[in-house]
Amino acid sequence: MLNCKQASLLASRAMDEKLPFRERMALRLHLWLCRNCTHFTEQLAFLREAARHSKIHLDFYLTDEARQRIARALEDQPPGTDHSEEL
Amino acid sequence: MAKINNLNAQRWLEEHGDYLFSYALLRVKDNHLAEDLVQETLLAAMSAQNTFSNQSSVRTWLTGILKHKLIDCFRKQGREVAIAELVDQEEDDSLDRFFKLNGGWVERPAAFPNPETALEQKEFWEIFMRCLSGLKPKQAEVFLAKEIYGMKNEAICKDFMLSPTNIWVLIHRARLSLARCLKTHWLN
Numbered sequence: 001m002l003n004c005k006q007a008s009l010l011a012s013r014a015m016d017e018k019l020p021f022r023e024r025m026a027l028r029l030h031l032w033l034c035r036n037c038t039h040f041t042e043q044l045a046f047l048r049e050a051a052r053h054s055k056i057h058l059d060f061y062l063t064d065e066a067r068q069r070i071a072r073a074l075e076d077q078p079p080g081t082d083h084s085e086e087l
Numbered sequence: 088m089a090k091i092n093n094l095n096a097q098r099w100l101e102e103h104g105d106y107l108f109s110y111a112l113l114r115v116k117d118n119h120l121a122e123d124l125v126q127e128t129l130l131a132a133m134s135a136q137n138t139f140s141n142q143s144s145v146r147t148w149l150t151g152i153l154k155h156k157l158i159d160c161f162r163k164q165g166r167e168v169a170i171a172e173l174v175d176q177e178e179d180d181s182l183d184r185f186f187k188l189n190g191g192w193v194e195r196p197a198a199f200p201n202p203e204t205a206l207e208q209k210e211f212w213e214i215f216m217r218c219l220s221g222l223k224p225k226q227a228e229v230f231l232a233k234e235i236y237g238m239k240n241e242a243i244c245k246d247f248m249l250s251p252t253n254i255w256v257l258i259h260r261a262r263l264s265l266a267r268c269l270k271t272h273w274l275n
Binding site: 003004005006008009012013016036037039040042043044046047048049050051052053054055057058059060061062066067069070071073074075077 | 108109112122182191196206
């Protein structure tokens with residue numbers, strides 16, 4: 001019998017891949033009996049949805065303006081300028 | 088030589104620019120500052136190509152440079168805590184923040200009410216951003232890559248030099264942290 005710690009890890013994995021038969025059945029049984037872990041699987045689905053929408057809502061991408069500005073700065077970089085001491 | 092450097096840098100901007108920007112934004116929470124950091128990172132990378140060994144991938148290497156820039160930035164601002172968070176090594180394997188010795192939950196996962204409408208609310212995204220910013224560095228990197236940028240596991244393995252098992256564990260921890268953070272700040 002799985003405990004919740006084990007079941008939650010399987011539930012996470014199941015988001016991304018098909019579990020082997022035995023684990024799949026063990027997880028299913030655990031979820032049937034465990035409301036907490038069932039809630040956790042709902043949270044996992046919710047987190048995935050939120051993550052999928054993040055790029056837009058959190059501005060997780062360079063604007064065209066910023067991109068162009070940076071591209072120009074990279075082009076303007078004189079040859080032989082050494083920034084490596086800043087590393 | 089300079090031309091080649093430049094071509095590389097333009098390609099890096101195209102392939103990794105958004106990712107680097109997101110990572111910086113999680114840490115500094117300021118769009119302009121994050122843009123500047125990306126620029127500085129790519130400029131530094133252009134001159135430091137000789138430090139790029141084949142031990143890591145380009146994205147990991149660029150992220151490493153970005154982290155240095157972030158540390159410098161925080162140092163100037165006197166933000167020691169932020170520096171500590173950035174260099175934090177992965178926590179121990181036991182997940183005992185979340186599970187008791189017998190494998191049961193420390194805090195019971197709550198059901199999120201009305202998940203469909205949550206995503207339409209500005210307050211939710213502010214909290215979500217805050218929760219993402221609270222993730223440990225490696226968890227943040229992999230969660231960003233996989234869940235937000237949709238990178239496949241094979242690509243993440245290659246780019247971040249991680250095994251598939253590492254990835255599951257990091258993603259799982261990220262999810263546990265995010266779920267708890269959302270429960271604390273969004274539900275209550």
